[in-house]
Amino acid sequence: MSKGTKIALGIVAGLVLLCICVGIGSFIGLYYVGNQFTQSVVDNPEDVAVIADGIADYDLPLGYSEAFGMSLFGFDMVALTGADDRQMIMLMQFPQALGLDQAEMEQKMQESMQQQTGRRNLDLEVVDEVTTTIRDETVTLTVREGADESGEGLRQLTGIFPGKDGTVLLMVMGPLQNWDQAGVDAFIASIR
Secondary structure, three states: OOHHHHHHHHHHHHHHHHHHHHHHHHHHHHHHHHHHHHHHEEOOHHHHHHHHHHHOOOOOOOOOEEEEEEEEOOEEEEEEEOOOOOOEEEEEEEOHHHOOOHHHHHHHHHHHHHHHHOOOOOEEEEEEEEEEEEOOEEEEEEEEEEEOOOOOEEEEEEEEEEOOOOEEEEEEEEEHHHOOHHHHHHHHHHOO
């Protein structure tokens, strides 16, 4: 065997070994992340309340409950549902160090909500912007309306405000025909 062939075989063997090590490392990393994610989603009311307490204080609207929460890698999220579980209020707190803008935060929340509700391919257009005060800050709430893939009319309200430990994105989403504006208004007014 020539010296060039030995060098080529050594390089190939080194690359194969490197690929095996990267594969094993990736598997272990994905297992760890998956395990952390599984442990981070909670639906026990007491555990959800602990996560919610780290985001902001609020009063649950009449008929609503804290359905689930998640705390993972500095992101905290809680979801509240009413009698019609298609109406959902979500609060997601992003770490301040990320420096995400509102559009990026809304995209992350939208992905999370679609995953939780199974609603995909939402076609929503801005129909209004409302200014309110949340936690002593002026906040612009964006109202969107449209339909999901089945044609059901939907309304979505989003806005960002300072939370206890980061920037919080508020997203409320539900069917147009059963939209609980009184519950939404009461919830927003109670955030402190």
